[in-house]
Amino acid sequence: xxxxxxELVVNDSFIAFCIRQQPEAIxxxxxxxxxxxxxxxxxxxxxxxxxxxxxxxxxxxxxLSAEEDSSEHALYVVPDQPSPEAETGVxxxxxxxxxVAVAASVTIVLSAAYYYKYNHLWQSxxxxxxxxxxxxxxxxxxxxxxxxxxxxxxxxxxxxxxxxGSRLEVSETFDIKDRNVYLTGExxxxxxxxxxxxxxxxxxxxxxxAVGTKFNVKAYSNDRFSETSLLExxxxxxxxxxxxxxxxxxxxxxxxxxxxxxxxxxxxxxxxTEVLPLSYDxxxxxxxxxxxxxxxxxxxxxxxxxxxxxxxxxRVTIAIASDSVASYHYTATFQHEDIDEVLKALQxxxxxxxxKEGNQITLYK
Amino acid sequence: xxxxxxxxxKRSFHKFDNMLPDSWYTDFKAKLQAIAxxxxxTVEEAEDIVQQFFLDLLQKDLATEIRDPEAYxxxxxxxxxxxxxxxQQRKGDYRDIELFNIPxxxxxxxxLETDEExxxxxxxxxxxxxxxxxRVIYMKYYQGYSTEKIVAVTGFTHQTVYxxxxxxxxxxxxxxxxxxxxxRLAGFLLFLFP
Numbered sequence: 001x002x003x004x005x006x007e008l009v010v011n012d013s014f015i016a017f018c019i020r021q022q023p024e025a026i027x028x029x030x031x032x033x034x035x036x037x038x039x040x041x042x043x044x045x046x047x048x049x050x051x052x053x054x055x056x057x058x059x060x061x062x063x064l065s066a067e068e069d070s071s072e073h074a075l076y077v078v079p080d081q082p083s084p085e086a087e088t089g090v091x092x093x094x095x096x097x098x099x100v101a102v103a104a105s106v107t108i109v110l111s112a113a114y115y116y117k118y119n120h121l122w123q124s125x126x127x128x129x130x131x132x133x134x135x136x137x138x139x140x141x142x143x144x145x146x147x148x149x150x151x152x153x154x155x156x157x158x159x160x161x162x163x164x165g166s167r168l169e170v171s172e173t174f175d176i177k178d179r180n181v182y183l184t185g186e187x188x189x190x191x192x193x194x195x196x197x198x199x200x201x202x203x204x205x206x207x208x209x210a211v212g213t214k215f216n217v218k219a220y221s222n223d224r225f226s227e228t229s230l231l232e233x234x235x236x237x238x239x240x241x242x243x244x245x246x247x248x249x250x251x252x253x254x255x256x257x258x259x260x261x262x263x264x265x266x267x268x269x270x271x272x273t274e275v276l277p278l279s280y281d282x283x284x285x286x287x288x289x290x291x292x293x294x295x296x297x298x299x300x301x302x303x304x305x306x307x308x309x310x311x312x313x314x315r316v317t318i319a320i321a322s323d324s325v326a327s328y329h330y331t332a333t334f335q336h337e338d339i340d341e342v343l344k345a346l347q348x349x350x351x352x353x354x355x356k357e358g359n360q361i362t363l364y365k
Numbered sequence: 366x367x368x369x370x371x372x373x374x375k376r377s378f379h380k381f382d383n384m385l386p387d388s389w390y391t392d393f394k395a396k397l398q399a400i401a402x403x404x405x406x407t408v409e410e411a412e413d414i415v416q417q418f419f420l421d422l423l424q425k426d427l428a429t430e431i432r433d434p435e436a437y438x439x440x441x442x443x444x445x446x447x448x449x450x451x452x453q454q455r456k457g458d459y460r461d462i463e464l465f466n467i468p469x470x471x472x473x474x475x476x477l478e479t480d481e482e483x484x485x486x487x488x489x490x491x492x493x494x495x496x497x498x499x500r501v502i503y504m505k506y507y508q509g510y511s512t513e514k515i516v517a518v519t520g521f522t523h524q525t526v527y528x529x530x531x532x533x534x535x536x537x538x539x540x541x542x543x544x545x546x547x548x549r550l551a552g553f554l555l556f557l558f559p
Contacts, residue, residue: 005538010530012511018470030395037399037408040467048473049534050506055477056487057507134520137497140529141522150520167522 002039008046009053018050138176141169144185146315149294154181157192158199161292164312165220186218188292191233200238205259207238207245215251216289223308229256229278229288239273254278256288281333296334296342303328303346303363314339321364325352386434390419393438396467400439404446404462405455418445435469490540498533501526 008014016025033043134152136142142162144150150162155175162168166185171178179199191199193212201208203219203226213233219226228237230251237257238245251257260272279287279299290297296313298306304326307318316339320326328350334342339361343354354363394415401411422441431437443462450459468476477484491499501519504510510518515526 006531006534009534010505010512010527015505020470026392030391033395033399037395037402037411040396040399040403044467047470048468049538051470051473052477052487053491053502053506053537055474056484056491057503059478059484060488135497136521136525140525142520142525143516143522144520145517148520152520162520169522 002036003042003046005042005046005049008043009049014046015050018047019054136168136170138170138174139172141167143167146312149292154192156194156197156199159190161188163187163218163291183217183219185220186216186291188214188216188289190214205261206240206248209236209238210234216292218288220308220312224261224305226259226261227256227288229286230254231278231286231289248273249275251275285333290333294335296332296337298330298332300329300331302326303330306330306346310339310342314342316359316361318361318363321362322352325363325365328352389422389434389438393435394419397438397442400442400465400467401446403465404450405457414445414449415442418442421445433469433471436472439467439469487541490537490543493540494533494536498529498536501529502533502537505530 003011003014013022013025013028016022017029020026029043033039134142134150135154136152137155142150142152144162144164144166146165148164150166152160152162152168154160154170156179158179160168160181163186166183166187168185168187169182171180171182174180175197177197179194179197180202181200182202184204187201189199189201189210191210191212191214195211199210199212201210201217203217204221205226208215208217208228210233213235214231215233215235216229216231217227218229228235228251230253232253234253235251237248237251239248249257254277255275256278258274258276281287281297281299285293285295285297287297287299296309298309303320307320307326310316311318330346330349332345332349334345337345340356343361343363346352347354352363352365354361397415397418398408398411401414402408406414418441422438443465446462447459449455450457450462491502494502501515504515504518505512512523512526512530515521516523519526521529
């Protein structure tokens, strides 16, 4: 296989060859040239481009600092910073305090609780310190790693916060012919208003159509349920019907649509759907979008579901060795706790044991 | 025929290590073979010519310091090709070999370092790129990030970063070609971007 100039110039190994950095890269490309002597001129042009670009960027360093007021001609473009609104992502909430509480929904409530003063109107510092901003364009796809949030502004000015372990792809014709995005995982959308081009989120088994609104979509491939929660405006839930889509439901504010994906996958049963009100804890914190504020809120959730959330947030793999432990239900809120603190707090309510080896955690009775 | 003498001679190659660094052979062999192929020799013929060239180079006294081995070897090899061209009465003009410009890495760098106008032309071509393409190019060629590192830093998928880099380089080449016509600096730019 012969490489084009572009393919060579962007190839890390070829760059190492050009700057004589890695013996294995030098050996590889010498061997390549031996096998493809006809590629000599292509390789030479690519080498000139690599060296030319490197040297130009080094020599023009003084122009690289054109940051805040960077014009379209600036050499370097500062990564797009999200607006304050994009950083917070969620509509107004009152100032509130951080608290940690764990309760077993089955019986007892709360073994331990901690209360700390929290000064920010928006909880944001922790989220922002972990979140990285980006500005995808049409055709781009953005990925967030476990334990990471991504804040982005799409070409139409829609703000998106991507939860850990998620992927969002923007259509090739975004903001030109459509406003289609494709999501795996979870994201909070603050959609810019545009009646002419509806904003459509595609997830595995349905679509969410919005004009200008704020909503959260949770559609992890390894979760039993997929959810769309509406905080502002209106969205339509579109379910596939043959080759077209039908409007299953127009969600009202504070409603969420739930689709039971496991049932349809395992038993080939019809997709099971329902519409429920959103959940709020006793501090008026919306449960469905709490992750945007770096909060972990569990509302009567089984440990088998909590496991997935913890895995994404803390970059760990959790195995539950006991079925009875997997079925423990918890109601709890955490903020800024590490994985050990979370597990210990859960242990206080409904006891289980756990061992941790590196990133592997096993829970057992 | 001649290959036999090359093989027997190759054994004596290392006797002259103190005069001709081994690395020259491994570093430049492929390039010289490709140059020979460029002027119509088959791969086998090119291998033979390069072998003999290095054997002959071993016999030479290279006592004087050679600042740019790549340029030295390529220039000497071009001379060898011209000699062969004449002796074998090959078709075509030997001056094509003479004019064949394939600068060494050091020559490229020196040219860039001393030619402000040339750097400005590359900078102008770069500035015309859309911001998102400039961003990944900056990360790769100024910050020295690998594609994987750019993926980690930006959050874009590997495919998106790769596409942006490829598009960036593609557009940069187009811009450089336009610059060449517009600025009539064909001499400079031909040197860098044929």
